[in-house]
Amino acid sequence: MLIVLVVLAGAAFDPLHPVPSPPFALVLVLQLLHCLTPWRSRWSLAAQTLLLPWAGPAAAGMVASSALLVLRGATRWCLFAVVVTAAALLAPATPFGVALAVLNAACQGLVLFGVTRLGDTRAAVHAARAELAARSVSAERVRAARDLEAVLGTTLSMIIDLAGRGDAARIAAVSRETAARARAVPETPGEPVPEPDLTPRLALPILVAVHAGYLVTSLIYLQGRPAPALLAAGILGLQLYHALPRPPGARPRHAVWTATTLLLLTAITLLYPGQAYPQLAGFAAAGFLVYGRAWWPLAGAVVASLSAVLAVRGYPPSENLYWTFNAVAIAAMLYGLAAQTALVFQAREAQRALAALAAADERRRISRDVHDLLGYGLSAITVKAELAVRLEPEAAGDQLAEIAAIARRSLAALRVIPAEPDPRLSLAAELDSACSILEAAGVEVTVRRESERDDALLAIVLREAVTNVLRHSDATRCLIEITPAGLRIVNDGASGVRGTGSGTANLTTRVAAAGGTLTAGGDDGEYRLAVLYPAVLGGDAHSVEPVARV
Secondary structure, three states, X not given: OHHHHHHHHHHHOOOOOOOOOHHHHHHHHHHHHHHHOOOOOHHHHHHHHHHHHHHOHHHHHHHHHHHHHHOOHHHHHHHHHHHHHHHHHHOOOOHHHHHHHHHHHHHHXXXXXXXXXXXXXXXXXXXXXXXXXXXXXXXXXXHHHHHHHHHHHHHHHHHHHHHHHOOHHHHHHHHHHHHHHHOOHHHOOOOOOOOOOOOOOOHHHHHHHHHHHHHHHHHXXXXXXXXXXXXXHHHHHHHHHHHOOOOOOOOOOOHHHHHHHHHHHHHHHHHOOOOOOHHHHHHHHHHHHHHOHHHHHHHHXXXXXXXXXXXXXXXXXXXXXXXXXXXXXXXXXXXXXXXXXXXXXXXXXXXXXXXXXXXXXXXXXXXXXXXXXXXXXXXXXXXXXXXXHHOOHHHHHHHHHHHHHHHHHHHHHHHHOOOOOOOOOOHHHHHHHHHHHHHHOOOEEEEEEOOOOOOHHHHHHHHHHHHHHHHHOOOOEEEEEEEOOEEEEEEEOHHHOOOOXXXXXXXXHHHHHOOOEEEEEEEOOEEEEEEEOHHHOOOOHHHHHHHHHO
C-alpha cells in the first residue's frame, strides 16, 4: 500500500499548484479507491472520465490507469487510448506540449496500473500459501502411498500367501529384506507440485513502454541534437537495465560500472554547455533506488545536485522546484514498480519454501509411522517365521497363522499411514501382541498393569520398545509396567545392545508433541524406556517416582 501511495503522490502532486481543483480532487479520491481497495466500479470510472475535461491533462494518467484496472479485455485498452488522446487535446498546442501530455498520461497510467496489479498479485500469492502447502502435503501422501504399496504392499501379500503354503524360511528372508527397504521409502523427496503462474509479467512490458515513451519525448524536445540525444538514450538504457525484474537478492551484472556510467552521464546532462537537461535526472535517481538502500544516498545526491546546479545556472525558483519534483516523481514511480515486482518474487519464494517445509514435515511423519507401525509388524513376522522354522510342521501352524494375521494388520496400517497421522491403536491389543511376540522369541515377559487406560500413543511406544528388544538386544527377560503415570519397559541383555536406530528419536518427538517426556538408557546389564505422560506432569512427582526416575 505504501508503494502505491508513493507512486500516486508522484503522479498526482503538482508543486506549482499544491491545492488541486475540486474536479481533480474528486478524480484523485476515486483513484485512491481503485488502487488501494478491491472496490473498482464502472460507475466510479465513468465519473472520473466525465470529470477529466475539468480536471485537466494532469488527471489523465489516473483515469487511464482506472480504465485498465476496472475494465477487462480489449475494452480497457480502447478506453486507455481514448483517455491518452483526450490528454493530448487538453494540452498546450505545441509538439512538445502534446508529446509531454501523451507521455505523462500513458506512462503514469501504466505505472499506476502496474504497481496496483502487482500488489494484487502479491496478495494473491500470500493468500495461496496455505493452499499450495496443503496441495504439497496431499501430493506427498499420494506419492508415499504409491511407493509404500509398491515396496511393502506386494511383499505383505506375498507373506500372507507364503504363510498359507507353510514356507516359514522364505517368510523370514522376505521380511528381513523388506524391513530394510521400507525405511527408505518415505525419505526421498517427491517432485514439487505445479503452482499457478503468478509471475509478474506486467512489469517488463510496462518498464519498456515507459522508457520508450520518455525517449521519444526527449528526442522531440531535443529537436535532432545528436549529443544530448545520445546522452538521453544512454541514461534511459542504463536505468531500464537496472530496473529489469529480478528475483530477490539478484543484482545486475557489472553494477558498479553501470552505476558509475549512469552517474557520469547524468552529471554531463546537468553541466552541458549552453543548456541543462534536468528531465533525465529522475531516471538516474531511480536507478540508484532500485539497487538497494545502500545506494539511496546516491539517489538523494542526484536530486540535490539537480536543484543546486539549476540554481547556479540561473533557473527561476519555480522552474527549479518543478524539475526537482519531476525527478523525485519519476524516481518514485519507477522505483515503486521495481520494488513491487521484487515483493511479488519474495512472496512466491516464501510460498514455495512453506510448501517445501510442509511436504518435508509430512515425509518425516510418514517415515516415523512406517518405522513405528510397520517396523514392529515386520520384526514380529521375522521372529515368528524363524521360530516356525525350528518347530515341527504341526506345531508351526499356529505361528504361520499369526504371521498371516500380522501381515494383514500391517497391510491395513500401510494403507492408512499416508492418509492420516496415526491409525487408532489399542494399548490392550498391543500388550497381548507384545507378550506373544516376545515369548515366541524366548523372552520371559512380566506384565504389571496398574491402569486400564487405552492410549494410542502408549501403544506406539510399546510397539517400538518391543521392536528394540527383538532387534537390538540379547534379552531373556522383559518387564512391562502400565501405570496412571505412563509406561515403563525394562529388559536385560543390555550388554549385547547393537544400537537403537531412529525409533527412539521418533518416539521422543511424538511424546514431546503430546506434552510428555520419554527417557531411555541402560546400566547394570538392563535397558529401560519410560514415558511420563501429560496427565501427571502437574501432579506430585513422588507418586510416580519409579517412572520419573528412569
